[in-house]
Each structure stands twice: as structure tokens, then as C-alpha cells.
Amino acid sequence: MQKNDNDADLAYHYLLKLLCEAEEKQYLVRLLAALMTDKEQHELTNRLRIFALLQRGLTQREISKKLGVGIATVSRGAKAFQQHQIDELLPNIDDEIV
Numbered sequence: 001m002q003k004n005d006n007d008a009d010l011a012y013h014y015l016l017k018l019l020c021e022a023e024e025k026q027y028l029v030r031l032l033a034a035l036m037t038d039k040e041q042h043e044l045t046n047r048l049r050i051f052a053l054l055q056r057g058l059t060q061r062e063i064s065k066k067l068g069v070g071i072a073t074v075s076r077g078a079k080a081f082q083q084h085q086i087d088e089l090l091p092n093i094d095d096e097i098v
Contacts, residue, residue: 048097050077051086055094 015035022028032041046069053063060074067074080086086093 046073047077047080048093050074051081051090052094052096052098054078054081055087055090056098 018031019028022031036044046067049067050063050069050073053066054077058066060071060078063069063074063077064071
């Protein structure tokens, strides 16, 4: 199992390298389309929207209703918001996407 973990780490770091070195938006669009299904992309954008709405001060119930997602989805987003200090990491996300 150790080798698989190492391989996953290598793949993850390769992905980070690709994202950091990307100079064109169209390249990133193509890369993410190749790596993620439409559903996965939608879930990722919902996570960003959840962060933005939390930053704006909406309750989890309000966010669930506004985005049409389950309360569990919002709760997981809220947990990540706190764990990863999204207010510091993405301080103006609510201005950008909501």
C-alpha cells in the first residue's frame, strides 16, 4: 500500500505543477475538462459558491435553499471553510462569484 500512496502523491504534485505553470486560461479549461466529469466540475463550483455565501454571512439552511443542494453538502463545505481558513485563503471570494 505504501507504493500506491507514493504514486498518488507523485500524481498530485504533478497536477499542482501543471496548474502552477499554466499560462493560459484555455489550457486550464481543457485540463480540468479532461480530469473531471461535468458533475465533478459542478460540485467544485458549488463548493466555491458555498464558501462565498458563508463569507457573506448566510446560514447553512439559506445556502442549501439558494443553491438547491442538500444541507449535508453545505455542512461539509462549512467544515472545510473553517478547517482551511478560507477567509484568509480566499478573502474576497464573495465579491468574485456571488
